[in-house]
Amino acid sequence: MGSWRRTHTCGELRLENVGETVTLNGWVQNYRDYGGLVFIDLRDRYGKTQIVFDSAIDPAMHELARSLRSEFVVSATGKVKDRGEAKNPKLATGDIEIKATSLTLLNKSEPPPFEIGTEDEPASEEIRLRYRFLDLRRPKMQRIIMLRHQIVTAMREYLNSQRFCEIETPILGRSTPEGARDFLVPSRMHPGSWYALPQSPQLLKQILMVAGYDRYYQLARCFRDEDLRSNRQPEFTQLDIEMAFVEAEDVMNTIEGLTCHVVEKVVGREVKRPFVHIDYDDAMEKYAVDRPDLRFGLEIVDITELGHQTEFSVFKNAPCVRAINAKGAAEKFSRKNLDDITAFVMEQGAKGLAWMKVEADKLQSPISKFFSDSQQTTLRQKLNAEPGDLLFFVADKREATHGPLNALRNKLGKDLELYDPNELHFSWVVKFPMFEWNEEDKRYYAAHHPFTSPLDEDWDLMEKTPDKARAKAYDLVLNGEECGGGTIRLHQFERQMKIFELIGLDKEEQEKRFGFFLEALKFGAPPHGGIAFGIDRWVMKLAGVESIRETMAFPKTQRGQDLMMGAPSEVDTKQLRELGFDTVPVKKGSS
RNA sequence: GGGGAUGUAGCUCAAUUGGUUAGAGCACUGGACUGUCGAUCCAGAGGUUGCGGGUUCGAGCCCCGUCAUCCUCGCCA
Structure with missing residues (x-):
């Protein structure tokens, strides 16, 4: 007794609890001061409960209650009471209230810069990001963040049930140019050398296949130093999957199972299987895009x-x-x-x-x-x-x-409202081209990445008309957006070398960039392939939000800044010296 | 790097063709009130109009620059 610690959350008390003595903890959402009587809506992650403070019960407690303001943190103890005629149908707990017998002020709060309880966006995004700790306290944001948690939980559930194992790969890796711009981290112990943050764990998951972990997954943080968009952040999360001893259809089947499990578990809806397959060429012809909205x-x-x-x-x-x-x-x-x-x-x-x-x-x-x-x-x-x-x-x-x-x-x-905006239409786009000709550099580039296997029947095209060769690639498309993409990989050393040659990567370059990987291919690499999903985009779709920033707890602005913690920031000269820097890069425009 | 939108009180917004003391709602402060639930009522405080320069008798408004946020093209194998 006498403890301020909660016995229930603010969302769970109902009529059947009437008569119980309970203690609730939470934030003051709203207060209505009637003089001799004070009403408080107490809020936590689970809901809101009304608490009544009556001056007739304890004048000191009542005085304290009158001083409560928005977002004060309190503990209140009292009896659960039937609200009789004064029920509030808008509230899940609206049939009852707590008739307080004691009140503890756990912490005060400055007046928040915006209202926490409203469903509408209460302030500009800039203000929300600066006070992200308050923004995340809003029920709307808590729903999205919890939805995200449920999505990754369901993904893990399903994959674990299918014998997949979760393996972490390093954040500090090596730069392998091509693709997006790398984020680089200077090495203190090797001045002049740099780690690169992974754009994806591509090669490492393939190496895990060589190592015999035939079903791998990881919720992998990925980094790409490119300009931001409403659906692009410099760091984002992929569900990264790789399987050994499989062909494309095995991967796609597994992913369909995963997708259905997640959607059913998280939004309680059934998804039709099998997913529609459409060839890349057909998609481009009929819809002019490689990720058509087929609703x-x-x-x-x-x-x-x-x-x-x-x-x-x-x-x-x-x-x-x-x-x-x-x-x-x-x-x-x-x-x-x-x-x-x-x-x-x-x-x-x-x-x-x-x-x-x-x-x-x-x-x-x-x-x-x-x-x-x-x-x-x-x-x-x-x-x-x-x-x-x-x-x-x-x-x-x-x-x-x-x-x-x-x-x-x-x-x-x-x-023209040609579709139900709530529909979730999944489809596969397959048979992507292997290469794209780059007119500027006068060479082919891998359309997906250079570890992709061509279709078996297209190996013959490789010499003369490589641009006609198609890949064992598959993109999962949801309502006109790519939400996952993968390929069957090249697992034979010679064939991998062949592809490197075709994109104009000479022996020396191959060795320098991918030596470790080529080495691995020589030691019994099994046939393998996989896929990766943008988790953040999945959350966007399932939560029905338009911005990737709504799906992450601490996103960055379009200029790549974290407005709450103030990143990126300048650092001490001492830190720079330790890293072997004599000078600091000059700020743009300050020369 | 290019194009576009926005920036006025703590927050969301208003302010006629450039015109006198820049307003409102919410929040905040003080007061009244024992059944409210967006409580209500009375009173009050709160502004470098993002920043810098220019045009003008006069600029929140026009011009130039700059910064920030967002959208978009390029970019993102």
């Missing part, structure tokens, strides 16, 4: 040939003309809407946007006069156009049409 149709149709026959010089001269038929949308777009959407598509890099409203007897458009009657008929057939439809056209080099068309298609899908 809706709006397939893209290539009308280059027809375009060349018309008198419309833009179409006539463009290497590629592609169209989208927005079914039944003609009436929904005014001239002003069409101007807006044109501007939108041009922001995405299009040179322009042509449109036609389909009517029974004609195609209403500034450009239909350039189409002969028979061309118009062909166009209607190709696009399956019916009266009331709205056709959009983008003309450019084929690669240049992808971005604008994808953006247009996604915008139309959203604006």
Whole structure:
């Protein structure tokens, strides 16, 4: 007795507890001072409970209660009471209240810069990030952070049940250029040498396969020193998975099982299996993107040939003309809407946007006069156009049409409400190209990474037309966003060397960068492959938030700063000297 | 590196074509009140309009620069 320590949380007391003497701890969410009577809403992670302080019971306690303010930390003891007529249906604990007999002030609080209890965003993101300890105290943020916890818990549950084992790999590793920019850490003991933070544990997990840990996973922190976006942070978390003695379908099956388990466990919804498979080439052709949102149709149709026959010089001269038929949308777009959407598509890099409203007897458009009657008929057939439809056209080099068309298609899908925003549509995009030609460097680059195996039947293409070769690669796509990607790896030394050659990595470079890895391949590397998921993006989707920063406890701003702790920061000269630095890099603009 | 949006009280926002003493809600301080639950009522305090420069009789508003936050292109094998 006399302890301030809680007997219950602020979310659990119900009518059946009436009569019990309990102690609650928590933060003061709100106070209503009635003079002789004070009401407090006490909040913790689990909920809110109303506590009443009556001057008739203990004047000293009541006086103390009157001094409580937002976010004071208190312990209150009293009897659970039925609220009778005064129930609050908005509160899970609203049928009861605590009639306090004692109150302990555990800590005071300065008035918070924003309200903790509201569901709406209470302040600008800048203020929220600076006072992240308060922001994270908000029920809304606590729900997301807990959801994240449940997601990783469910992932571990499933993988553990499938004989996977969790193995940690180092944060301090070595730089292997190519790919994203590395974060570097200077070595004190080896002045002039640097560790690199991992962009992913790729090579180490492959080495774990060589070592015989045939089913590995890790919630791996990854680092990439590139510019930030609403879905990109310089450090993020991947669920990293690798399996030995498998082909692509084994990995995909496992991941489908994992995905279903997580979604069912966390949001209580069933996901249809098997997931749709779509070839990379088809995805690019029909949706102009390698991660199409398949919740809706709006397939893209290539009308280059027809375009060349018309008198419309833009179409006539463009290497590629592609169209989208927005079914039944003609009436929904005014001239002003069409101007807006044109501007939108041009922001995405299009040179322009042509449109036609389909009517029974004609195609209403500034450009239909350039189409002969028979061309118009062909166009209607190709696009399956019916009266009331709205056709959009983008003309450019084929690669240049992808971005604008994808953006247009996604915008139309959203604006025309062609899908249920709550649907979770998972699909696999497979058969990615092995290589991409880089015109600047006059060489091929690995499209995924250089440890990827080509399709068995495509080895023959490797010498003459490597750009036609396809990879044993698979991306997991959820509602138009890539949420995981993986490949079957090259496990034979000779074949790995072959691929390195093709991307122009000479023996010396191979040895220098990947010597340790090539060495491992010589000692009985089993066939293996794996996948990695962006955990943060999963949380975004399952929590329904638009920013990756909402899914992390302590995210960085777009300029890579932590506004709470003030990172990055300058350091003592002494620290720098120990690391072998004589001078400090000069701040931009201060020379 | 490029393009765009925003920056006014602790917080969220307002302030006519450039015009006199920059307002409101919430929060805060003091007071009243024994059944509220976004309590209510009375009174009060609170501002380097991000920062620096310029134009002007006069700048929160116009111009130049700069900083910060966000969105986006490049970038992210």
